Amino acid sequence: MTLKFTLAAVTAAVVAAFSAGAAQAEISDNVVRIGVLNDQSGIYTDLSGPGGVAAAQMAVEDFGGSVAGAKIEVVSADHQNKPDIGSNIANEWFDRDGVDAIFDVPTSSVALAVQNIAKEKGKILIDHGAATSDLTGKACSPTGIHWTYDTYALANGTGGALVQQGAKKWFFLTADYAFGHALERDTMNAVKAAGGEVVGSVRHPFPNTDFSSFLLQAQGSGAEVIGVANAGGDTVNTIKQASEFGITQGGQRLAGLLLFLTDVHSLGLQVSQGLVLTTGFYWDLNDETRAWSKRFAERNNGRMPTMVQAGIYSSVMHYLKAIEATKSDEGKAVVAQMKQTPVNDFFAKGGTIREDGRMVHDMYLMQIKSPDESKAPYDYYKLLATIPGDQAFRPLSESECPLVKK
Structure with a gap:
């Protein structure tokens, strides 16, 4: 009886270990890397810039720092409002650095270029700072989401x-x-x-x-x-x-x-x-917006957030919840889960992500x-x-x- 119990226990342990390994293997390199790509030195610095990076980091911290057993990392870069620079960074992030999703990307010409790269590689772009409605129009992508506002x-x-x-x-x-x-x-x-x-x-x-x-x-x-x-x-x-x-x-x-x-x-x-x-957002709309915005201001030199910075936090949280649900960071699977799940947070109530990638909210x-x-x-x-x-x-x-x- 003891031997049978021991063999059963060993077998169960092996199966559990194999299953856990298989689940973890769906998170590429066992790290979820979020890239915040924006203007950190030019005319769009204030509307997102370092504050946008801080908003993404806040979301990761509030989520607990890991998802589906994998560590979450945030990287950032300055695209200088130039499509060629933004494209080079996106390619390096996706091909060399293991970035799974890019967020923000103000400057529509840069965003359109980066969305096309993400589409070709099956990676995710969740845009906030760019305004052109073409991101969910003729230039839409199955792995592209436009979150905050558009033209x-x-x-x-x-x-x-x-x-x-x-x-x-x-x-x-x-x-x-x-x-x-x-x-x-x-x-x-x-x-x-x-x-x-x-x-x-x-x-x-x-x-x-x-x-x-x-x-x-x-x-x-x-x-x-x-x-x-x-x-x-x-x-x-x-x-x-x-x-x-x-x-x-x-x-x-x-x-x-x-x-x-x-x-x-x-x-x-x-x-x-x-x-x-x-x-798409104002810090003083209600108790929820005020509470989050005051937390943001505490780590942003007292500055209240723009709609872009608030939107980045909201979308990073929604993205991480989708990874938690799917146990995967594969682009199309994660976006499909995000589209199935309403957005209900301080930024949007009853928000929905349509088939064209537009996040619809008040x-x-x-x-x-x-x-x-x-x-x-x-x-x-x-x-x-x-x-x-x-x-x-x-x-x-x-x-x-x-x-x-x-």
């Missing part, structure tokens, strides 16, 4: 709202690369659909510092609204110089089509007050407070409207994504 949602929110307020004649001042082109295109469509009119546009180099000639064209256009279709440092400089030119004092309105909390902080409320914007139409209305640091926005996700983002029926069943 369609920004156009639908800000463009549609201002036309409804009576500002019907628009002129666009646009960054001359993939993001600016997409934002201009989507906002023009939203303005026209709402009954507005586009009287002209001008495109500026990316990045840029002197906007005087472009602003003079906008000022002389006779437009009621100047749609500022750029981001980060370009937006800050555009709005500052528009104020110096007395454009808003002359009766024209500025529409910051992509404004981040950090931009408003740089501009100050005296310059930015009254601007209407669309965002967006928020905000107005920037006056200095008198603001009661504390980073108390910058007041909520005008909540835009339900199915109204904010491009409907699947209009999608150019080849993954969408027609």
Whole structure:
């Protein structure tokens, strides 16, 4: 009896060890590596940059530092807003360094290049900082997810709202690369659909510092609204110089089509007050957003998070939960699990990831407070409207994504 028991125990132990080894073998090299690829030295540094890396690290720490028996590591790099540099880093991460998924990637031209590389290698890109809606349109990928916002949602929110307020004649001042082109295109469509009119546009180099000639064209256009279709440092400089030119004092309105909390902080409320914007997150929305944001600020020099930084945390947690459920870091398997699971956290309630990779969640139409209305640091926005996700983002029926069943 003793011998039989011993043999049975040994057999059970061998089977258990084999099963555990097989399960662990599904995590490549027994490490889940997360790469945060963004601008850490240029005009988009503040909206994500080191703060985006910190958000990913917070998520890993909150998850416990390991998943499905494997250690989790976070690596980061600066793509300098250049597609060739971003592509080289992505290739090295995937081929040499064992990175399983890349997060963030602001600058649409870089994001489109990196998504194509990830698609070819069966790896995951979860984008936050890039805006072009083409990431889930004609350039969609079975392993690509667009999490935080896109040009369609920004156009639908800000463009549609201002036309409804009576500002019907628009002129666009646009960054001359993939993001600016997409934002201009989507906002023009939203303005026209709402009954507005586009009287002209001008495109500026990316990045840029002197906007005087472009602003003079906008000022002389006779437009009621100047749609500022750029981001980060370009937006800050555009709005500052528009104020110096007395454009808003002359009766024209500025529409910051992509404004981040950090931009408003740089501009100050005296310059930015009254601007209407669309965002996917605001730190002061409710108790949950405030609690997480205060934790983030404690490790980010007191700075409250942008929607990109909050979105990175949210998506990393969702990604790790999918690995835990599948016991795998294989790209298509993990994305399939992420799409099956609703997103319910401080960033999104009832969020869903569609077949085209778009994470659908509520967006928020905000107005920037006056200095008198603001009661504390980073108390910058007041909520005008909540835009339900199915109204904010491009409907699947209009999608150019080849993954969408027609």
